[in-house]
Amino acid sequence: MPTTALRLEGIQESVVARAAGLGSRLHTVSDVRTVADEESRDFWRKLRDLSSFAADPDACVWRLMLPGTQAARVVNAMGGEAVYDWGGSEVFIRMEAGKAEEHALALRTMAGEAGGNACLFRAPAELRRRVGAFQPRPKALQELGERVRQMFDPNSILNPGKRARSATEKHDMKTRISEAAFANPDIALANDIIRTCVHCGICLSHCPTYQVRHDENDSPRGRIVLMRDMYEQGGTPDAKTVGHLDRCLTCLACEAICPSGVQYSKLIGHGLEHIETTYRRPLLQRVIRRTLTVLIPSPRLFRVGLHAGKLGRPFKWMFSGSLRAMLDMTPTGGLPPASPVDRPQVFPAQGPRRARVSILNGCVQTILDPKINEATIRLLQRHGVEVVVARGAGCCGAPAEHMGMEKYALPLVKANIDAWLKEAEGPGGLDAIIVNTSGCGTSLKAYGHALRLDPAWKEKAARISALAKDITEFMVDIGLQTPRKHRNLRVVYHSACSMQHGQRIVHQPLDLLRSAGFEVLEVPDGFMCCGSAGVYNLLQPKIAGELKQRKVANIRSVGADVAASGNIGCMTQLSDSIGMPFVHTVELLDWATGGPEPDALRAVKALPNDPHTAHGRVTS
Ligand code: SF4
Ligand code: SF4
Numbered sequence: 001m002p003t004t005a006l007r008l009e010g011i012q013e014s015v016v017a018r019a020a021g022l023g024s025r026l027h028t029v030s031d032v033r034t035v036a037d038e039e040s041r042d043f044w045r046k047l048r049d050l051s052s053f054a055a056d057p058d059a060c061v062w063r064l065m066l067p068g069t070q071a072a073r074v075v076n077a078m079g080g081e082a083v084y085d086w087g088g089s090e091v092f093i094r095m096e097a098g099k100a101e102e103h104a105l106a107l108r109t110m111a112g113e114a115g116g117n118a119c120l121f122r123a124p125a126e127l128r129r130r131v132g133a134f135q136p137r138p139k140a141l142q143e144l145g146e147r148v149r150q151m152f153d154p155n156s157i158l159n160p161g162k163r164a165r166s167a168t169e170k171h172d173m174k175t176r177i178s179e180a181a182f183a184n185p186d187i188a189l190a191n192d193i194i195r196t197c198v199h200c201g202i203c204l205s206h207c208p209t210y211q212v213r214h215d216e217n218d219s220p221r222g223r224i225v226l227m228r229d230m231y232e233q234g235g236t237p238d239a240k241t242v243g244h245l246d247r248c249l250t251c252l253a254c255e256a257i258c259p260s261g262v263q264y265s266k267l268i269g270h271g272l273e274h275i276e277t278t279y280r281r282p283l284l285q286r287v288i289r290r291t292l293t294v295l296i297p298s299p300r301l302f303r304v305g306l307h308a309g310k311l312g313r314p315f316k317w318m319f320s321g322s323l324r325a326m327l328d329m330t331p332t333g334g335l336p337p338a339s340p341v342d343r344p345q346v347f348p349a350q351g352p353r354r355a356r357v358s359i360l361n362g363c364v365q366t367i368l369d370p371k372i373n374e375a376t377i378r379l380l381q382r383h384g385v386e387v388v389v390a391r392g393a394g395c396c397g398a399p400a401e402h403m404g405m406e407k408y409a410l411p412l413v414k415a416n417i418d419a420w421l422k423e424a425e426g427p428g429g430l431d432a433i434i435v436n437t438s439g440c441g442t443s444l445k446a447y448g449h450a451l452r453l454d455p456a457w458k459e460k461a462a463r464i465s466a467l468a469k470d471i472t473e474f475m476v477d478i479g480l481q482t483p484r485k486h487r488n489l490r491v492v493y494h495s496a497c498s499m500q501h502g503q504r505i506v507h508q509p510l511d512l513l514r515s516a517g518f519e520v521l522e523v524p525d526g527f528m529c530c531g532s533a534g535v536y537n538l539l540q541p542k543i544a545g546e547l548k549q550r551k552v553a554n555i556r557s558v559g560a561d562v563a564a565s566g567n568i569g570c571m572t573q574l575s576d577s578i579g580m581p582f583v584h585t586v587e588l589l590d591w592a593t594g595g596p597e598p599d600a601l602r603a604v605k606a607l608p609n610d611p612h613t614a615h616g617r618v619t620s
Contacts, residue, residue, distance in 0.1 A: 004030075007044065038557065045524050050083065053094045053122070057506050060100050060123040062107055064091040066116035074110045078103070097127060104131045111135065121202075125261045133259035134198060173197050173224075177231050185453055186270045187231050193267045194228045196260050197221065203254035208529045209247050212546050217244045220254035220264060227271045236278050245271055247543060249536050250402060251497035251529040256504065265502070266449065272404030288322050292535055293408040297395030299338070299366050306330055306367070325541035329572065331368070339370035344391035347377050354384035354478060355431040358423050360416075360444065362437050363395040365568040371599065372568065375590040376436045376471055382593055383478055386428070392419035396435075398443040402534035406450070413447055414457065417464050424467065432469045436586055438567040439534060442502035444468035470499070471586055472508040472566060483517045483592040491518045491588065492560035494551070494574070496567035497529045509566055509585050516592035521558045523551070532573035544573070552577045562601060564588055 006022065008015045023032045035043060046052070053061050064074060071088035082093040095103045100123065107118040117135040120128055137145070173195045181187045203220040204210050210219035217226060217240075226244055230237045248268055255264040281289070295305045309330030316327040341347075342361045349355075357380065361373055380387050393416045397409035424430040435441035448462035469477075491513055499505050513520045531537055531547030555563055555578050563582045565571055575582040581600035591597055 005043065005047070042524060047083065047085075049525075049527065050092055050122070051522075052083070053081070053092070054506060056094075057504055058097050058124055060095045060097050060103065060127065061121045062093050062095060062103070063119045063121040064093065064107065064111050064116060065089065065119075066091065066111060066114050070114040070116070074107070074114065077110060078107065092121065097123065100127050100131050108135045112138070119259055121259050122257070125263070128259065128261040133261065134200075173199070173228070175228055175232065177228075178234060181231055181234055186273075190227065190231060190267055190270055193263050194224055194231075197224050197258075197262045198260050200259065203258050206253040206257045206527055208249060208251060208253065208531075208547055209543060211528070212543050213247075215244075218247055220258075220262075223248055223271075224262070224264075224267065227267060230271070230274065236280075237275055242275050242279055242281075245275060247540060249497070249529050249531070249533040249543075249547075251533055252501035253497065253527050253529065256501040256527075265446070269401070269404075269446075272402075273406050274404075276404040276406075288539070289403050289405065292538065293400045293403070293405055296399040296535070297363050297397075297412055299342075299363055302364060303335065303367050306335060321541065322538050325538045325544075328541075329538065335367060336370055338366065339374055341374050341377055342366045342370060342389065344389050346389075347381055347387040349384045349386045350381050351384050353386055356386040356388065356428050357432045357434045357474070358388045358390045358393070358420055358430055360393065360396060360433060360435045360437075360440055361389060362440055362568070363399075364572075365437055368572060369568060369584070372436055372584045372586060375584065375587045375595060375598070376434065378595050379471075379475070379586055379590040379593065380434065382590075382595075383475070383481060385478070387434075388423055388428070388430070390419040390423050392416075392422075396440040396443045398439055399535055401443060401450075402536070403539075410450070413450060413461070416444075417447065417457065417460050420464055420467070421460055424463070430467060432474055433464065433467045434471050434474055435468060436471045436566065436584065437569070438470060438496045438499035438503060438505070439569055441468060441470045442498040445503060470503060470505050470508075470566065472512055473505060475512055475589065476508045480512055480515055480589065481593045483515070484594055489518050489562060490521060490560045492521045492523060492555055492558050492563045492580075493585070494523055494530070494555060494563055494565040494570055495526055496565060496570045497533065499566050500527065509564075512589055513564065513585065516589050518588060518592070521560050524554045524557060525550070526554075528554075530570050530573050532567075532569040534569065537573055548573055548577065556580075562588075 008018050019034050023034060026032045050061060053059065064071065066074060066089060068086070068088035071084055071091045075082045075091060075093055078093060078095065080093040080095045082091055084091050093107075100120075104118070104120065111118040112135070117137075119135060120131055120133045123131070136142070175191050175194055177187060177191050182191070199221055201221055207219045210216075212218075216222040223244060226241045230241055245268070250265070250268055252265050255262065258264070295301050309327055310332075313327050313330055313332075316324055319327060359373065359376060359380075365372055377387050395412050396416065397412040400406070400409035400412070420430065420433055433444065435444060445465050445468050447468075448458070448465035451457040451461035454461075493510055493513060495506070495509070499509070510520050510522070528550065529547055530551040531544030533544070537544035537548075552574060555574070560580060562580055563574070563578055564585045565582070566585045568584070571582050571584065581598070583598045583600050587595075587598040591601075
């Protein structure tokens with residue numbers, strides 16, 4: 001049943017009077033419902049985010065710009081599900097991905113004949129590359145645009161993007177990187193990626209740092225230009241460029257929304273690495289960054305560091321910036337003891353074995369919340385999966401990689417590859433490497449790219465990337481057991497950026513939680529980063545703090561009993577402020593299928609009785 005929404009704004013009395021007047025006239029032709037306040041805001045937010053199209057991440061969403069009178073004709077001819085905005089002059093239409101080329105031709109022909117255009121707004125990256133995101137302009141308009149550019153802006157300084165470029169050129173943004181720099185394959189790749197940006201600006205509204213700072217240099221589009229300039233000029237980048245790139249959260253919201261398929265993750269990854277190898281940071285920054293690369297990957301040193309932080313907490317007023325942020329992040333209570341599951345061993349499947357996997361235990365998570373790995377292993381065992389904790393595997397390398405310090409990340413990456421390949425090539429083999437921290441999952445899935453230029457490692461790294469799976473991806477594949485009890489608990493699910501943007505895992509955690517019997521609520525503006533972003537909250541505490549406040553307000557606004565997420569970083573960033581228990585998604589899935597109630601939930605008042613869970617045990 002189609003819905004028409006009318007938005008009324010203005011002085012309260014006026015809005016109420018107009019709503020009443022419209023309601024009395026419209027109810028003769030249709031059902032009318034008036035919504036206000038948070039319900040109204042939520043409705044418009046969902047419309048803006050095209051939430052109704054989010055269930056199928058593989059579908060193509062087209063944006064049609066048309067004269068309003070033509071929209072219905074085009075939509076009816078195509079037969080897809082549509083959202084009309086601006087009186088029909090902007091229409092979003094969802095189509096099957098299977099016939100993307102055919103749909104592109106039909107939509108662009110009809111839109112062109114109506115005097116408009118069709119842009120492939122949301123689609124898998126490979127499709128966007130194949131079909132092209134933007135509709136080529138009519139030849140006469142292209143020639144006119146090119147003549148104007150030649151007259152007023154021959155060097156494309158004012159607008160290096162598509163609108164000012166010649167229609168005959170293959171790429172959209174012009175670069176002038178020297179031949180010598182091109183010899184570096186990372187810079188050559190960066191050049192290719194930079195040239196796919198058409199400067200449309202669609203990414204700006206999804207960029208958290210742009211939303212906070214309102215500076216184009218702190219947006220994806222601005223950073224792409226800064227990186228282009230950095231490579232064109234060569235040598236040491238200036239402090240201004242470094243500052244803007246450092247402020248990037250690497251949340252990848254821009255990559256997920258970009259209709260032109262700009263592979264921003266690869267671009268910023270190498271941009272930060274380039275800075276680390278060519279720019280000398282002030283001494284304090286160097287010390288802090290190096291300390292983080294030593295402390296975080298080692299659970300033993302990290303535990304010692306947290307104890308030292310606790311001793312330093314009373315004196316935190318003496319510090320500011322990163323040092324203050326580190327003391328603030330130190331847990332106030334005692335640390336849980338190390339879990340026996342985090343030692344190398346094999347956990348047998350319960351019942352007939354359906355699969356054999358290895359688990360990435362991680363580094364920080366084993367210290368801050370070891371129950372997450374315990375719940376993951378129990379859940380897998382219960383579903384007939386044998387779980388191996390591989391000897392020699394440890395930190396995935398992401399903390400150093402986040403800071404562009406590849407030289408400290410690669411030894412960890414290689415140690416993991418060796419450890420898991422030994423298992424994969426052993427008698428039991430491996431069906432998957434399970435990751436329950438989405439930040440680490442994004443990193444594992446990029447091992448193949450990180451080592452693509454190393455002949456001795458590239459194939460091995462690609463094999464590991466292909467095996468890596470988030471626990472929710474894996475559980476959807478093997479199917480969740482019927483939950484033992486309908487729990488009737490309202491769970492607000494916070495999707496980490498590394499989950500939804502980095503790995504494009506969107507519906508799996510929601511589907512699993514729903515099928516486990518929970519009522520699942522989504523966070524308004526859920527695409528926005530919470531400010532955690534690896535070690536970002538330690539290095540850029542001011543922006544991280546502002547993003548945290550926004551996220552906390554949005555999580556609290558939905559009125560849930562408990563929050564869930566698939567990333568320990570977000571949980572650590574937010575749990576002290578959201579005013580409800582914050583658990584990992586697997587803890588809820590484990591509980592719903594027979595495991596113990598998560599510790600954090602015991603604090604929730606009036607939980608439904610749960611007679612079946614006494615104690616969860618991991619059997620080794
Ligand atoms: S990165 Fe993508 S969305 Fe952003 S300006 Fe470039 S082409 Fe447009
Ligand atoms: S990765 Fe995130 S913070 Fe960085 S430019 Fe993209 S959207 Fe903005």
